[in-house]
Amino acid sequence: MTDEGSGTALPAGKRARRKEARPAELLAAALVLFTEKGFAATRLDEVAARAGVSKGTLYLYFDSKEALFNAVVRGIVLPSVDKAEAMLASHAGSAAQQLKDILIYWWHCNSDLRLGALHKLIIAEAGNFPEVASYFSENIVLRGRQMIRRVLEGGIARGEFRPVAVEAAIEVIMAPMLMLVVWNNAPLRACGSHCPPEQYISIHLDMLLNGLLQTGTTLS
Amino acid sequence: MTDEGSGTALPAGKRARRKEARPAELLAAALVLFTEKGFAATRLDEVAARAGVSKGTLYLYFDSKEALFNAVVRGIVLPSVDKAEAMLASHAGSAAQQLKDILIYWWHCNSDLRLGALHKLIIAEAGNFPEVASYFSENIVLRGRQMIRRVLEGGIARGEFRPVAVEAAIEVIMAPMLMLVVWNNAPLRACGSHCPPEQYISIHLDMLLNGLLQTGTTLS
DNA sequence: AGAATTAATGACTGGATAGTCAGTCAGCGA
């Protein structure tokens, strides 16, 4: 119940004044609650309480519930995409190795930043917030797809990969990653992986690269 | 706006009495709205209006909003899982062909019954409705996984498939299918497949069976 | 036809909550 939103607990006095720290703490609290309960079912009193302030304070920093939702989506994601693109740009390995490193990096973003929780939130609320959804599409989804696309096209051009349909392949590659983070952020028993994510990712890569069939067999 | 919930438009009088047809029409309307807006954001007035009745009528057939939600989940899914299991039991083809037919059947279920919309709904609301979520897990997810498991184990036993980690493979196979139906039920531009689902499924299968690598290459 | 039955209605209520604002008090500078 009396959970402090984020890390640094400074003055901790009953009515401490910490103008700098409030927005981030409120965003962190809002991310958790929006993610757990959805936008409509999340009470602003609860968000404020989790961040250790009153609802009035929340309104000092965000104009409305919707503005808070916007800020949550926009404030959490961009830095990690930037970093991923930089990482890939300076990557010298094989296409298969690039793929592996991107997927692992993606997983780490999700543990650190709750980016996965955000994906679940967007899936759930896309219909109610078309603007937030298209912001997310353009800034996260498109850029992420573009990274995978470059790896695949490079791999195919160099003869490392078979010439598969790139756009569909992107989805086939990303979908298990998305489901992994979605189930890790949704308490649905009997769904989600029963093995550690790193192992899950390496099995995914193994199947992706080598296929399921014994060599020689073909589908009719 | 003045959309009739489901197919058969019978008497159509202003205040027609159709005790038999109401529940199904209300469920259909509720499925669409819960799916589009989420549980909390869906108004019962709106559900009733979409089914062409007043809110009072809705309460003649369902005790509460939550009971309606339960009925939506429970009423939509079981028959299709039954049918899929029957189909698989009498399937004589190769494991690869069984896999293909199951995925295609799954896709058809989703177009016909909006089962995919239901998956999106469960992902979004699992945290708020643990009982509904575990009902869904036990009756849909577990049985679905069991079908894939049987196909994979059979394929591996007969030497048709490589001996991959079955549990993780199940997820890698199903995840792209889930994402396919989720994006088909969530109006997120720039997500989802840009090719027809049948083609998407066959590309998924091709990559799944044959892998991405040119034969001979291996990941370090 | 008239009575009895019951599906359907929609105005109403009670509880909940997004958003407001007059007041309080922590921290700082004089």
Add this chain to the structure above:
DNA sequence: TCGCTGACTGACTATCCAGTCATTAATTCT
């Protein structure tokens, strides 16, 4: 030490909506 500023508070309001029920009318029975 004192008084000022503004970050913070929480009671308050206006609204929204799940759930109710007295009334209306479609259908069936006699």
